[in-house]
Amino acid sequence: MSDMLEKFKKAVPVLEKIEQAGFEAYFVGGSVRDALLHRSIEDVDIATSAFPEEIKQIFPKTIDVGIKHGTVVVIYNGENYEITTFRTDGEYTDYRRPDKVTFIRSLQEDLKRRDFTMNAIAMTKTGELIDPFSGQEDIKNKLIRTVGNAEKRFTEDALRIMRAIRFVSQLNFRIEQDTYKAIEKYGELLTNISVERIYAEFQKILVGKSRKQALRLLVEQNLHHYLPKLSGYGQELKQTADIIHLPIWKEAEIWAILLILIDKEPVDAFLRAWKTPLRIIKAVKKIYVAYQLRKEQSWTKEMVYYNGYDTCISSEKIYSVLHHLPVQQNVQTVKNIWADLPINSREQLAISGYDLMNWANQKSGPWIKETLEKIEKAIINKEIDNDKSKIKEWLFP
Incomplete structure (x- = not known):
């Protein structure tokens, strides 16, 4: 590969330092595969004949992240590089990780233990490819x-x-x-x-x-x-x-579609069984609930306001697709309702609970929340303007 990509170029001095110490070092794995596929590269991985302790002697700044399995993170010129010693793996009694690893000096033997041929290609600092298992051919095909x-x-x-x-x-x-x-x-x-x-x-x-x-x-x-x-x-x-199959879907929307189609599994329990991140669980639940409301009726101002913009857009996309309705047109309806709302959240109310207590000369209590909700609904439905004096006049005519 004659035209070395920027991420590789930046890491070349790391390989050179290892080589200057008398060891071999190569770019390996996903970064080499993605370069051959002209895909963007996140990080470069480096494999070496140097053992972890030898790497730590070459570089002053290192972190032991997976030293048991031969991996050391090297901090060089402000960048972090995972450098892993060539190794062979012992037995896999748990079907996941080898019981032990043996550090070796042979690149060929190290590449032999990898998963797929496209991930078993090494690259030198000059871009020369070492491909003992025909990974390039498989990538091509x-x-x-x-x-x-x-x-x-x-x-x-x-x-x-x-x-x-x-x-x-x-x-x-x-x-x-x-x-x-x-x-x-x-x-x-x-x-x-x-x-x-x-x-x-x-x-x-x-x-x-x-x-x-x-x-x-x-x-x-x-x-x-x-x-x-x-x-x-x-x-x-x-x-x-x-x-x-279309690229219009976010992860939370996909989980929501699956759960809507299954229609037998509680959203929370299902997603927790997957150890799904909490932010995804929350988003899926909101979409699922909004979808069930949408099944019952068309969007109202209150539905859009209380469920939120993103949730309503997601649930309308799903509803329209599942019911073979025009997606863009129906999503635009939601956008129009949202744009027409006088306020988009309670924080935008022109008054606060303190105003209510002053006006009514009453202490704090559940009545404040109830009154704020009453005002909120009136403003959403344009029965009153979101204006302090007009709200006071509406409450205390």
């Missing part, structure tokens, strides 16, 4: 293939099954035949993987450009039976896949 024996790869680390589906979603690749068969055979091993790790991969599947193909494949290979709360909901998952 848009193929997801394990390094070596597929069954061995998946029984070592069952999360690789979800990673394969994730790459279908992100890259629009297809899965090579032996790899496909091994995924189907060993899908149940996913029950050994922590929910947090499953969610991290599933979340990436949901937001990938080819998520429709990925989700349908997930059902086709019966993997949904081994995912939280999804056993028995293959049809609903396929329906969700067909709906969300």
